[in-house]
Structure formats: C-alpha cells, structure tokens
Amino acid sequence: MDLDQDERRPPEAANGRAPTRSGELREQLEQMILDGRLAPGERLDEMELARRFGLSRTPVREAIKALLAIGLVETRGRQGTHVAVLSIPALIEMFDVMAALEGLCARLAARRATPAERAAMRQVHEELVQAHEGGDPVTFYKINQKFHDLLYEAAHTHFIADQALQLRRRIGAYRMRATYQPGRMLSTLSEHVRIMDAIDAGDPEAARKAASDHVQLLGDQLTDFISSLPANLSRAQ
Numbered sequence: 001m002d003l004d005q006d007e008r009r010p011p012e013a014a015n016g017r018a019p020t021r022s023g024e025l026r027e028q029l030e031q032m033i034l035d036g037r038l039a040p041g042e043r044l045d046e047m048e049l050a051r052r053f054g055l056s057r058t059p060v061r062e063a064i065k066a067l068l069a070i071g072l073v074e075t076r077g078r079q080g081t082h083v084a085v086l087s088i089p090a091l092i093e094m095f096d097v098m099a100a101l102e103g104l105c106a107r108l109a110a111r112r113a114t115p116a117e118r119a120a121m122r123q124v125h126e127e128l129v130q131a132h133e134g135g136d137p138v139t140f141y142k143i144n145q146k147f148h149d150l151l152y153e154a155a156h157t158h159f160i161a162d163q164a165l166q167l168r169r170r171i172g173a174y175r176m177r178a179t180y181q182p183g184r185m186l187s188t189l190s191e192h193v194r195i196m197d198a199i200d201a202g203d204p205e206a207a208r209k210a211a212s213d214h215v216q217l218l219g220d221q222l223t224d225f226i227s228s229l230p231a232n233l234s235r236a237q
Contacts (some may be wrong), residue, residue: 022062028053029063033072033083035173040085043157044073066165071170086174094171099216101164102148106195106211110204113154118200120152125192132185140188141179148191151211154199188214 029049049060060230064081067073074084086094105173109117124147131140148168152161168175178184191214 004111018052020059020062022059022066025053025055025059025063026066027051029067030169033067034169034176036173036176038083040083040173041084043079044083046081046082047143070166084170086171091171091174094167095216096169098164098167099212099214101160101167102151102215103208103212105152105157105164106159106161106199106210107204108155108157109151110202111198112116112156113199116194117150117154120192121147121154121196121199125196128189128192132189137185141176144179144188151195201213 002074002223003188029038030045037045044055044064046064049055050057053060064073068075068081072084073081075081124143128140130148131143136189148164152164154180155161179188191210195214198210
C-alpha cells in the first residue's frame, strides 16, 4: 500500500489511539478500491469479508459503514452494499472540482513552498520519468500520487488539502484509468514541469492554471476517457 501518511493511518492512529480492527479493515478495503482490486459495482458481502480477513461481522459492518460515510461504497436495497459507481455527469463535476482544488494548492505553493519542498517535487518527478521510460503505468500512478501529495504539502494549507485528498479517494479508480490512456503518462510529465516551473518562479496564477489544466478533462481527452470506461465503471445517469 502506497498512500500518503494521512491516508495510510486510520483516524484512530491519527488521533493518538491504537487502530481498531474495523479501522484497519477500512484502510485495507479503501486501498483495494483505490487500486482497482475491488472494482466499481462489485458487491461487498459481510460474511465473505469476515471469513477472508478472519474477523467477526461487527468490525466488518463498522468498516463498511465508514466507507459509506465517505462515498466509496453504496447500498442498493436488497442487493446489499457495492463499491460505488459514479454517473458520468457526477464524474465530470468531480474532475472539475478536483481541478479547482489542485489549482488552489499550486497557487498557494507558488507563494509558500520552501526550497526543500520544491526540490522534493523535482526528485519525485524524476522517479516518474523513470517509471514512464520503463513502461510501468501502475508504478507511475503510485508515484504520481506522491507528487500531488507534495504539492498539497507545499501549499501549507489544511482544509483545502484535506478536501483534495477526500475527493481523490472518491475518484481514485477513475483517475487511475485516465493514467492508462495512450500518451497520458508523457503528457503528465510535461504538465508537471509547467507546474514546477511556475512554483519555482513564484508565479501563483501560472501555477494555478498549470495545475488546473493538468487535472481537468477537456475536449477529446474527456470523450476518449468516457469511451474507455466499461459498463461496470459508470452509469449514464
């Protein structure tokens, strides 16, 4: 599991308390959703999960309830609980909001980033270059998350970064799929350079626009992305 520090730790650990069994399971299930091992639309059976993880049904039920609260799973009446499937209109809106939040973080980073934070972004970018050269989209996606984590940290904000992380969880399976689009990894590298150059130059507006454009799906990029989604990953309305 390769998430940022806040995403790795369940709320109990973040508050100085030992993680509960339900908290640990929530973390495991969340990561499985984010990396596609649990696909949108897949049913979560409490008894099967309890057997799989060696737990009673109570912590499983609590973990699922926590995932419901953050929108990663949904209930379908008698059909039970399933990994959430986003409608295409909602997905487009979420990418738009994500673009705005990333832009805000980049704008603040251009004003607030320390030399060490700027250097860390450059270093992670070099790791992305190597992943691209190796033709490894899975590793590329994980490293790309680290790059954006560093962008949030360089913004020296709390609420905005937290909102960006929460939304990233909601659309994680879809953002990962966008990474696999032909030519997307190479485009990501050039877009990251624009973001870093603007931050290094101390140009908040250029940084905001570069980061927002990087995340937002527009024109052919949007239609290509939507057409690539299999039926189980989206619903029309």
